[in-house]
Amino acid sequence: MSDLNDAMMRNQSFWQYKYGDYSANAPLAAGTHETDVLVIGAGFTGLTCAREIRKDDKTKRVMVIDANDIGFGASGRNGGFNMTLFGVEPEVTLLRWGRERTQEAQAYMQKAVEYVKDLIESEGLDSDYEHTGMLRVAYTDRQVRRLKKTYKLLTDITRPGSFEYYDADEVRKRLSCPHIKGAIFEPGTGILDPSKHVRSLKKLAEREGVEIYENTKVIGISRQDGSSIVKTDVALIRAKKLVIATNAWTHGLKSSPGIASVQAPIWTYQIVTEPLTAEQWAGVNWSERMSIEDNRxxxxxxxxxxxxxxxxxxxxxxxxxxxxxxDLWKNEDTWRALESHLKWMFPALKDIKVHYKWGGCVSANADMTPEIGFIGDRNIIYSTGCIGHGVSLTQLNGRLIADLVLEKDTPLTKFWIVNRSAIPVPPGAMLRFAGAKLIEGILKAVDFYEEGNLKKQPEDATN
Ligand SMILES: Cc1cc2nc3c(=O)[nH]c(=O)nc-3n(C[C@H](O)[C@H](O)[C@H](O)COP(=O)(O)OP(=O)(O)OC[C@H]3O[C@@H](n4cnc5c(N)ncnc54)[C@H](O)[C@@H]3O)c2cc1C
Structure with missing residues (x-):
């Protein structure tokens, strides 16, 4: 098996494979350990939180442990969009939480994007960051109508200049995709290489004196005399403060008090092409390099x-x-559908080959809104519900959780997702699965209503 196939079969992302060899830190040694702060999970949330605690208070012992290499979770395998989308959709946040909280959430996300950009620039991080802006595109009249409502809402609640609306002609000046009928452009966003970034965050945390142990899986959490007792196969850690930054894996932690119902995992899949030729780049006319999401x-x-x-x-x-x-990280049907969508969007790429494919899981809670919560008392803090929009969110959340650990009252700790008591996900595999499938079915029906037989139409009918 080639290196590339072997990496795919070992569930590495393209970014992890491309980054090359990586030497993980040693696992935590057998025995009993005492620490001021233990962080479980070494992704963007955990590494940021640990670094920020040590930056503020060098007297605290801060340990981070991860069941895998750092960045094995979503942080080392995402699209790398440093973006401002909070939860699933601003309209959903508006409906569930009202205008004031939607506005606060949007401001938090704009701050989060700037936090990531500023960190990369001020520390000179090797994260391949580009502040390119993002296009949110619509393919049909129905999607355009909804996009215009989103645009109105976003411009009403954000500072001027945060968003621009492009009609089809404006889009075509920037991209040769014949199917786009309208788009929102958001200049204040960027893209990064997530694996390079998470490995840069590890170095930064270690520079501040954080101890990081990899391939150290937590198998149980309990409470004793006000401390958390965290067990691995060979070690026991007594921690005054515990941060659970295990994202989509959080439901699986055996913990007392319990944490099984705070979220459920959802899998998303990605492909990457071979390098484009000069002719293919000219054909797609994507010279402004902005990231793109569609309005489905x-x-x-x-x-x-x-x-x-x-x-x-x-x-x-x-x-x-x-x-x-x-273990749902492999999905040939979805990978094939992604390839076909890419070729549909960009006719100039009709002969392009897919080079690498992977998948990863995101954390979804019942009301599709991020949450930072406490278990039992304020000494155990968890963060879940990024819903696939967590590159910027989880890093600012890491700073926020550092404030909570250090018992500081700051503007960040007043953000309403803290201690918001999310609706629990349904108990039991069958109910949870049925609930998730129901929501999936409804959302598919909306896409079908808005798109109909879009891809079956002759190309000129969509122009
Ligand atoms: C394919 C994909 C594409 C995405 N694209 C984007 C995007 O473009 N933009 C965006 O904003 N968001 C995106 N996201 C979401 C974003 O990546 C996540 O929200 C974010 O990385 C979550 O970071 P985290 O640190 O909270 O969790 P994670 O990075 O998932 O880290 C959790 C860690 O916990 C560890 N762990 C789990 N169980 C245990 C245990 N028992 N003991 C010890 N450790 C344990 C895991 O090994 C893992 O390293 C995407 C996600 C995926 C999967």
């Missing part, structure tokens, strides 16, 4: 990589019946 319920996300390829993800999701298994 089952959104496609696509962007250019620094190494001259296009990566696309989404379109369909994976829902596991037995979500303790966490």
């Amino acid at each position: 319920q089952f959104v496609h996300y696509m962007r250019i990589t620094k190494c001259g390829r296009i990566t696309m993800g989404g379109g369909s999701i994976g829902i596991e019946y037995n979500d303790k298994k966490m």
Whole structure:
């Protein structure tokens, strides 16, 4: 088996494969350990939180442990969109939480994008960051109508200049995709290489004195005399403060008090092409390099990589019946559908080959809204519900959780997702699976209503 196939079969993302060899830190040694703060999960949330705690208080011992290499979770395998979308859709946030909270959430997300950009620039991080802006595109009149409502809402609640509306002619000046009928452009967003970024975050955290142990799986959490007792196969850690940054795996932690109902995992899939030729680049006319999402319920996300390829993800999701298994990362049908959508969007890429395919899981809670919560008392903090929009969110959440750990009252800790008591996901695999499938069915029906037989129409009918 080639290196590439071997990496795909080992469930590495393209970014992890492309980054080359990586030497993980040693696992935590057997025995009993005492720490001020233990962070479980070394993705964007955990690594940021640990770094920020040590930056503020060098007297605290801060340990991070991860069941895998750092960045094995969503943080090392995402699309790399440093974006402002909160939850699923601003309209959903508006409906569930009202205008004031939607506005606060949007401001938090704009701050989050700037937090990531500023960190990369000020620390000179090797994260392949480009502040390109993002296009949200609509293919049909029905999608355009909804897009215009979103545009109105977003411009009403954000600072001037945050969004622009492009009609089909404006889009075509920037992209040779014959199917786009309208778009929102958001200049204040960017793209990065997630695996490079998470590995840069590890270095930054270690520079601040954070101890990181990889391939160290937590098998149980309990409470004793006000401390958390965290067990691995060979070690026991007594921690004054515990941060659970396990994202889509959180439901699987054996914990008392319990945490099984705070979220459920959803899988999303990505492909990346071989490098484009000069002729293909001319054919797609994507010189402004902005990232792109479409305005579907089952959104496609696509962007250019620094190494001259296009990566696309989404379109369909994976829902596991037995979500303790966490092994839905492979989905040939979705990968094929992504390739076909890419070729449909860009006729100039009709002969392009897919180079690499992978999948990963995101954390969804019952009301599709991010949450930072406490278990038992304020000494155990968890963060879940990024719903696939967590590159910027989880890093600012890491800063926010550092404030909570250090018991600081700051503008960040007043953000309403803190201690908001999310609706629990249904108990039991069957109910959870049925609930998720029902929501999936409704969202598919909306896409069908808005798109009809879009892809069966002759090309000129969509112009
Ligand atoms: C394919 C894909 C594409 C995405 N694209 C985007 C995008 O373009 N833009 C965007 O904003 N968001 C995107 N997201 C979402 C974003 O990547 C996540 O929201 C974010 O990375 C979550 O970071 P995290 O640190 O909270 O969790 P994760 O990075 O998932 O980290 C959780 C960690 O916990 C560890 N862990 C789990 N169980 C245990 C245990 N028992 N013991 C110890 N450790 C454990 C895991 O190994 C993992 O490393 C995407 C996600 C995926 C999967």
